Amino acid sequence: MDAARERPGGDARVSVEARSFPDAVSATEADGRVPLIAEVKPTSPTTDGVREDDPVELAREMVAGGATALSVLTEPEHFGGSTESLSRIREAVDVPVLRKDFILREEQLDAVESDLVLLIARFVGDDLPDLVAAARDRGFQPLIEVHTREELTAALAAGADIVGINNRDLGKLEVDLGTFEKLAPEVPDDVLLVAESGVHTTEDVQRMRMREAGADALLVGTAIMDGNVRQNTRRLTTST
Template sequence: MLDSLLAGVREDVAQRERAVPLGAVREKAASAPVVRPALPALEQPGVSLVAEVKRRSPSKGSLAAIADPAALARAYEAGGAAVVSVLTEARRFGGSLADLVAVRSEVGLPVLRKDFLVGEYQVQEARAAGADLVLLIVAALDDQQLGDLLALTRELGMEALVEVHDESELERAVAADARIIGVNARDLRTLEVDPGTPDRLVPLVPGDRVAVSESGISTAADVRRAAAGGARAALVGESLVTSSDPEAATRALVSAGLPGVS
């Protein structure tokens, strides 16, 4: 599945680059809005919430139409989310950079571009659209690519959520000096979710890094489990986008992550 996703992403990037060359995107990135620092938002006491704007996924199909992604993001912000994640991959997730631009203009929170980044063009695109963070998936990159894209991300003032799903990928993320490490319970090769993955890997994340638990989190109990394992943040999408009251759903998860809540 990951190979299929990456193949589609590369085709789409090549098409966009033919229409708008890299040089033009670099110029736009250089004049983008000032980056909102993500680390302070994720280093607050307890478990911070990264709330996601996601229309569909390869594993679950259609989740929510989300005609107004900015309105959903405002609900997340009102509910106490620390960061808004926006799926921008079009083929399998129904997202776009236009969604990110709309969200970034309407909330005061750091915004993550959630996509399958494979090269400089997408990192520059992200900054040009106003992203404050990007996702770098270790399984999709070799060590040279990971190091280069992480360095570029920081050169542009952004942070990277570096995603892993096994011990060897975690070792690579740490070696690359990732400051924010996402432990994904979903194996992107098979799309299967193993809730034990964060339980196993999060405690291995060095204490000077921010560990983010991803996938399989939908309830207050899930957030408390992430906290017990040492996660500093939790990324949640499906349960929020399908909620009839996303602000209240966000607030409930945020409250579950506060220090002393059990």
């Protein structure tokens, strides 16, 4: 995390006119499909190989497959992402775009415009309320990622209205879909709930969507990037 903390921000404070993620989720559900955040992820520590397609073309194929929103990695060292790719993708599509990165300082919010920004409770710690406020001041919609009950409590105390429950333990890199099932019932009804990581099959989609506290949306990377992204996206968004 030291390297992530030292990465620079932008030259000037950004001001974003964000595309509404909650509205996009509602529109997808009204269309009878599963709201899906499809992730443009060239590589990661948990995948093999590198996907070298043009990120913009991948993004367009995901949207054509029915993606409600896109997640774009901007972390360069471990995930092969870039702020340039995010900018190009956001110009090319009309769905909300999430910037996925390790954002630890306020000025790092100014590196690029997006509609949503990921704030990971595990890494942000006590700075979470200030970063949430700073993100909203710029027009971003913060998606606060949690993995434990303590992190969820901190996210709600910081005023989170979009929470992502990550099924992957970022310390051990182990995935357990039961993490979502354990924490989801503790999320208030007025908070938009996203299930992250570990979703590969239509059965996984149904598992995350069922029950009283089911996911409002799913964030999926590897299962979409591994193969034909349009077909993979369509398969998961029609898993009703």
